[in-house]
Amino acid sequence: xxxxxxLKYTKDHEWIRLEGKQGTIGITDHAQEELGDIVYVELPAVxxxxxxxxxxxxxxSVKAVSEILAPVNGKVVEVxxxxxxxxxxxxxxxxxxxxxxxxxxxxxxxxxxxxNVEDYKKYVQEEKA
Amino acid sequence: MTEVALKxxxxxxxxxxxGAKLVGFAGWEMPxxxxxxxxEHQAVREAAGLFDxxxxxxxxxxxxxxxxxxxxxxxxxxxxxxxxxVLYTPLCRESGGVVDDVLLHRIALDEWxxxxxxxxxxxxxxxxxxxxxxxxxxxxxxxxxxxLALQGPRSVAILQPLTPFLLNNLYYxxxxxxxxxxxxxxxxxxxxxxxxxxxxxxxxxxxxxLWNALLEAGQKEGLKPVGLAARDTLRxxxxxxxxxxxxxxxxxPLEAGVGWTIAWDKGAFIGKEAxxxxxxxxxxxxxxxxxxxxxxxxxxYSILMGxxxxxxxxxxxxxxxLKKGIALGWARSEFLKGEKEFSIGIRNRPVxxxxxxxxxxxxxxxxxx
Numbered sequence: 001x002x003x004x005x006x007l008k009y010t011k012d013h014e015w016i017r018l019e020g021k022q023g024t025i026g027i028t029d030h031a032q033e034e035l036g037d038i039v040y041v042e043l044p045a046v047x048x049x050x051x052x053x054x055x056x057x058x059x060x061s062v063k064a065v066s067e068i069l070a071p072v073n074g075k076v077v078e079v080x081x082x083x084x085x086x087x088x089x090x091x092x093x094x095x096x097x098x099x100x101x102x103x104x105x106x107x108x109x110x111x112x113x114x115x116n117v118e119d120y121k122k123y124v125q126e127e128k129a
Numbered sequence: 130m131t132e133v134a135l136k137x138x139x140x141x142x143x144x145x146x147x148g149a150k151l152v153g154f155a156g157w158e159m160p161x162x163x164x165x166x167x168x169e170h171q172a173v174r175e176a177a178g179l180f181d182x183x184x185x186x187x188x189x190x191x192x193x194x195x196x197x198x199x200x201x202x203x204x205x206x207x208x209x210x211x212x213x214x215v216l217y218t219p220l221c222r223e224s225g226g227v228v229d230d231v232l233l234h235r236i237a238l239d240e241w242x243x244x245x246x247x248x249x250x251x252x253x254x255x256x257x258x259x260x261x262x263x264x265x266x267x268x269x270x271x272x273x274x275x276x277l278a279l280q281g282p283r284s285v286a287i288l289q290p291l292t293p294f295l296l297n298n299l300y301y302x303x304x305x306x307x308x309x310x311x312x313x314x315x316x317x318x319x320x321x322x323x324x325x326x327x328x329x330x331x332x333x334x335x336x337x338x339l340w341n342a343l344l345e346a347g348q349k350e351g352l353k354p355v356g357l358a359a360r361d362t363l364r365x366x367x368x369x370x371x372x373x374x375x376x377x378x379x380x381x382p383l384e385a386g387v388g389w390t391i392a393w394d395k396g397a398f399i400g401k402e403a404x405x406x407x408x409x410x411x412x413x414x415x416x417x418x419x420x421x422x423x424x425x426x427x428x429x430y431s432i433l434m435g436x437x438x439x440x441x442x443x444x445x446x447x448x449x450x451l452k453k454g455i456a457l458g459w460a461r462s463e464f465l466k467g468e469k470e471f472s473i474g475i476r477n478r479p480v481x482x483x484x485x486x487x488x489x490x491x492x493x494x495x496x497x498x
Contacts, residue, residue: 040424062449063166065425
């Protein structure tokens, strides 16, 4: 499993990278691996206010529909619309090219409630067991 | 709540070694994918794929009155089968609802076997036994067989070097008993993908060695092991029904678009009165095919005409061959006359859908011309 040290993680397998007040969000390598080939992405409208754990969009593999949930409260400021034509990038580069949404995070301290990389690794192991 | 342990096929460890993702399906722990569903799907369309379908059941019927007993049991016409031929048929209840959809193989004049769906093995066995009674012997042989499906345009090239039997002798829906390597098998030119290929019924203890022999023989032909996820996209591109989705105890063959399996003129069979009545009164809902270019239709989504719900998706997926959304679903017959514009409710939003007559992708089975 590929994880990155500078990210925070949710129990629903999203990651967020905070730079100033801007959070970049995607799904983890473990999530894309579980889903399999991703063939469709639906992203939110720019400007939308979204509450923590509410839907930020959808990724679909051949077999399943999976919602992307907001890791924290905030406002959508940019979406990676390149993914619409190339959803397979989520399988190939989940922490890089395949970021999904940039949010203006309401309270950067909300990230303290999320898992760091060590906690996330443990969480995934426990989930597998 | 008690958890029931999932059953495993004799190839379970081989799947693990190949890195398969294994999931519960119809009470079995089965490979859903190995390398990836898209690559496996493409291998079957362009080269070949090997499937472990040992979860499927085999029910044998023998005895001198077996033909007569089967004719009363199934809607299709068993008397049309010569030895070595296969027939697709539903098993119907008195109501016309479908107990299961099955393949009937005629081994000899008085010897037959059904290949049945994994989820229905016990139900089918009890049904067949209770309806046939003492007119023939009915045996559930499912635990004794491994079933493999070798599917795709390179199937003959892979299989022929492993058997002295001339594969050229078999057309679609025919079968033979022969040896593959040193293993005696029932070899049928059937499948659930729309490609040329074979289904092999193998004595359980020889299953693993034949699986390995086929994978090895297929290496230079581009053969890949294929999981249940690609099996589903392959069958859906063909518009083939799947029990529990397009067919069920409360859906009749007429509603599911497989009315062609009913031999109306052959005499009495279970469900005939109900089906005749339904045909005379008109069929209230019918199975249709739909394609979407935006969004993926899924089971349970509504089929809409304007704001009105007129039906429901029974199976939907992303089609790897067409790179579009494809679906089967039922719609109320009064909305199906003439050119109509449909949409599918995807997450509370209507998405335009085009009605298409399945198959969604051309078939390449080896039909006798």
